[in-house]
Amino acid sequence: MAFEGLADRLQDTLQKIRGKGKVTEADVKEMMREVRLALLEADVNFKVVKQFINKVKERAVGQEVMKSLTPGQQVIKVVNEELTALMGGEQSKIAVSSRPPTVIMMAGLQGAGKTTTVGKLANHLRKNHNRKPLLVAADIYRPAAINQLETLGKQLSMPVFSMGDQVSPVEIASKAIEKAKEEHLDYVIIDTAGRLHIDEDLMQELKDVKEAVTPDEIFLVVDSMTGQDAVNVAESFNDALHITGVVLTKLDGDTRGGAALSIKAVTDKPIKFAGMGEKLDALEPFHPERMASRILGMGDVLTLIEKAQTSVDEDKAKELEKKMRTMSFTFDDFLDQLGQVRSMGPLDELMDMIPGMNKKAMKNVSVDEKQIGRVEAIIQSMTTREKEEPDIINASRKKRIAVGSGTTVQDVNRLLKQFDEMKKMMKQMTNMSKGGKKKGKGMNFPFMQ
Incomplete structure (x- = not known):
C-alpha cells in the first residue's frame, strides 16, 4: 500500500495514546515529535510538516480534547481531520464543460x-x-x-x-x-x-x-x-x-x-x-x-463498497445468498466468488481497506496470491459431481485431483477442510440472522496462511 512506512509509524504512535483516560500536554508533545519524524521520513515537505504539527498541537491541547471523556480518541480524531485537510479536504471532481466536449x-x-x-x-x-x-x-x-x-x-x-x-x-x-x-x-x-x-x-x-x-x-x-x-x-x-x-x-x-x-x-x-x-x-x-x-x-469501507459494486454481479450475489441460506453452496460457487473478489484488485490492498486490518492486526496472516492459483487449480481438477458433493472425495480421488492440479494430497485435504469450515460458518451466520445466539469461530480462507 502507499504510505506503508508512514502508516506503520503513525499507527504505532497513535496506539500509545488511543485508550488514555487522561492526556497531558507532555503526552501530546511527545506524540507530535513522533508524528513529525514519521512525516519527514515519508518525504513530506518540511514546511508542510511544520504547519501540520502546529495545527494539530493547537487543537489537541484545546478544551474540547482535554476535557472530553475520551481524550486519546479525540486526539486521533484531530490528526485524522488535519491529515484530510492537508490532502485537500474533500474529493475534487472533474469540471464538466456546459458546451461539450x-x-x-x-x-x-x-x-x-x-x-x-x-x-x-x-x-x-x-x-x-x-x-x-x-x-x-x-x-x-x-x-x-x-x-x-x-x-x-x-x-x-x-x-x-x-x-x-x-x-x-x-x-x-x-x-x-x-x-x-x-x-x-x-x-x-x-x-x-x-x-x-x-x-x-x-x-x-x-x-x-x-x-x-x-x-x-x-x-x-x-x-x-x-x-x-x-x-x-x-x-x-x-x-x-x-x-x-x-x-x-x-x-x-x-x-x-x-x-x-x-x-x-x-x-x-x-x-x-x-x-x-x-x-x-x-x-x-x-x-x-x-x-x-x-x-x-x-480502513476505507466506502472505496471497498464501490469496488464491489463495479466488480460483483448483482444477480449472482442474490443467487449466492439463496444458496447460503439453503446450504447448497458448491465449489463452483466458491470459484465464481473468488474470481469476482480478484477482479476488485490485489487482496492485500483490499485488506487495507477493512477497518482494523492494518499491518499490525494482520502480522500473523499473509495473503498469498500464488496460493489462490493453487486453490483454483485444485477445484478445476474436480469432476462436476465432486464440486457439488465434496463428501464423495475419497483417498483415490484426492490423489487424482492432486496430480491434475500439480499440488499435493495435503493441499487438497486443507482446501476440503477449509471449505467445510466455511459452509459451517455460513450456517451459523444464517442462524444468527434468524435470531440464533451461535457465534462462528474465526477462520482462514484458503489463500491465507
Missing part, C-alpha cells in the same frame, strides 16, 4: 506514466460515468507515445486522434476538438509531450496548446515515487500553466508517499486521481478523507 489537457515529465494515464482516465470516464472520450496523440517528439496511445485505444475500443509526428501539437489538439464535436463525443483527452526535465521549449509548447484549445482541466501527471522532486515538478508546471489538478501515479508501489501529502499544500491544487496499479482500470478518484483513514489504520 470537455477538454482535458494532460501534462508531465517523461516516465511519469502520462500516456498510460490518458488511457486509464478515458476508461474511468466510460466505465463509471458512461461518457464517450476521444484520445489525442499530441506528443510528436516520441513516436512510441503515438503508437502506445493507439495501442491503448485498440485495447479499450476507443477512438484515438492522430496526425503523425510532422504536424504541430497545437494543430493536432485543435483538429481533435473539431472531430469530437462532429462525432458528438463527450471528452477530449490530450496527451502532450513530456521531457526528461523541465525546459523553456516544453513549457512554451504547452502554453501554446493551452491558449489554442482553452482546456477545462489541465492535469499534471506526477510519479509519486520521486518524492520531493514530485513537489518541485508540480510547482514548476503550476507556475507556468496554472494546472487545475494532479494525478499521482504508482501510488500502489513501495513509496514513502510524502508527495501526495505535500502537493496540495504547496501548489494549492487538488489531487484528482491516483494510479493504483498497471491495469487500465487501476485509476481511482482521490478521496482525501478515505486516504487519511487508510493511513491511520481505520
Whole structure:
C-alpha cells in the first residue's frame, strides 16, 4: 500500500495514546515529535510538516480534547481531520464543460506514466460515468507515445486522434476538438509531450496548446515515487500553466508517499486521481478523507463498497445468498466468488481497506496470491459431481485431483477442510440472522496462511 512506512509509524504512535483516560500536554508533545519524524521520513515537505504539527498541537491541547471523556480518541480524531485537510479536504471532481466536449489537457515529465494515464482516465470516464472520450496523440517528439496511445485505444475500443509526428501539437489538439464535436463525443483527452526535465521549449509548447484549445482541466501527471522532486515538478508546471489538478501515479508501489501529502499544500491544487496499479482500470478518484483513514489504520469501507459494486454481479450475489441460506453452496460457487473478489484488485490492498486490518492486526496472516492459483487449480481438477458433493472425495480421488492440479494430497485435504469450515460458518451466520445466539469461530480462507 502507499504510505506503508508512514502508516506503520503513525499507527504505532497513535496506539500509545488511543485508550488514555487522561492526556497531558507532555503526552501530546511527545506524540507530535513522533508524528513529525514519521512525516519527514515519508518525504513530506518540511514546511508542510511544520504547519501540520502546529495545527494539530493547537487543537489537541484545546478544551474540547482535554476535557472530553475520551481524550486519546479525540486526539486521533484531530490528526485524522488535519491529515484530510492537508490532502485537500474533500474529493475534487472533474469540471464538466456546459458546451461539450470537455477538454482535458494532460501534462508531465517523461516516465511519469502520462500516456498510460490518458488511457486509464478515458476508461474511468466510460466505465463509471458512461461518457464517450476521444484520445489525442499530441506528443510528436516520441513516436512510441503515438503508437502506445493507439495501442491503448485498440485495447479499450476507443477512438484515438492522430496526425503523425510532422504536424504541430497545437494543430493536432485543435483538429481533435473539431472531430469530437462532429462525432458528438463527450471528452477530449490530450496527451502532450513530456521531457526528461523541465525546459523553456516544453513549457512554451504547452502554453501554446493551452491558449489554442482553452482546456477545462489541465492535469499534471506526477510519479509519486520521486518524492520531493514530485513537489518541485508540480510547482514548476503550476507556475507556468496554472494546472487545475494532479494525478499521482504508482501510488500502489513501495513509496514513502510524502508527495501526495505535500502537493496540495504547496501548489494549492487538488489531487484528482491516483494510479493504483498497471491495469487500465487501476485509476481511482482521490478521496482525501478515505486516504487519511487508510493511513491511520481505520480502513476505507466506502472505496471497498464501490469496488464491489463495479466488480460483483448483482444477480449472482442474490443467487449466492439463496444458496447460503439453503446450504447448497458448491465449489463452483466458491470459484465464481473468488474470481469476482480478484477482479476488485490485489487482496492485500483490499485488506487495507477493512477497518482494523492494518499491518499490525494482520502480522500473523499473509495473503498469498500464488496460493489462490493453487486453490483454483485444485477445484478445476474436480469432476462436476465432486464440486457439488465434496463428501464423495475419497483417498483415490484426492490423489487424482492432486496430480491434475500439480499440488499435493495435503493441499487438497486443507482446501476440503477449509471449505467445510466455511459452509459451517455460513450456517451459523444464517442462524444468527434468524435470531440464533451461535457465534462462528474465526477462520482462514484458503489463500491465507
